[in-house]
Amino acid sequence: MPRKYNQEQIDFAWKLHTQDHMSYSEISKKLGISKATIYRRFRELRGDSA
Template sequence: MVKKMNAEGVILLILNIGTIDNSPSGRLIFTVFSAFAEFERDLIVSRTQEGKAWAKANNPNFHDGMPRKYTKEQIDFAWKLHTQNHMSYSEISKKLGISKATIYRRFRELRIQNINKKSRP
């Protein structure tokens, strides 16, 4: 974006650094600060990945991503309503207040778990 603006003749004035324009010194300043920004971003990503790897190895309750809103018991109850009471996803959604998207996703996970359990000797 900065390169595009510089090509159009825009000069950026950074208060504590100076100007970044299409001159050799302006491009140097931009390149140096871009390199530092990229380096810092790479460090953040690396540290985050190391922390996740450590947590996966040392924390049996570690779950990558957002915490689940509904417990296993709530989903099992919804599954029971679907399989035993033959309730539709819409009916379950209205009754329990769980979105249909969540029901689809969690039921798919349950089906995969059941398939994996059955395929084990």
């Protein structure tokens, strides 16, 4: 199944989290991406396993 959000969108969300110190909830509301998707994609960025 193709991903709904491209890497550029996820990178922007990551910047909001790491540089602007926004919470997953705040990012979710601002960008319209579910918290579950944010959590999952950030975990992938960090290289964390399941």
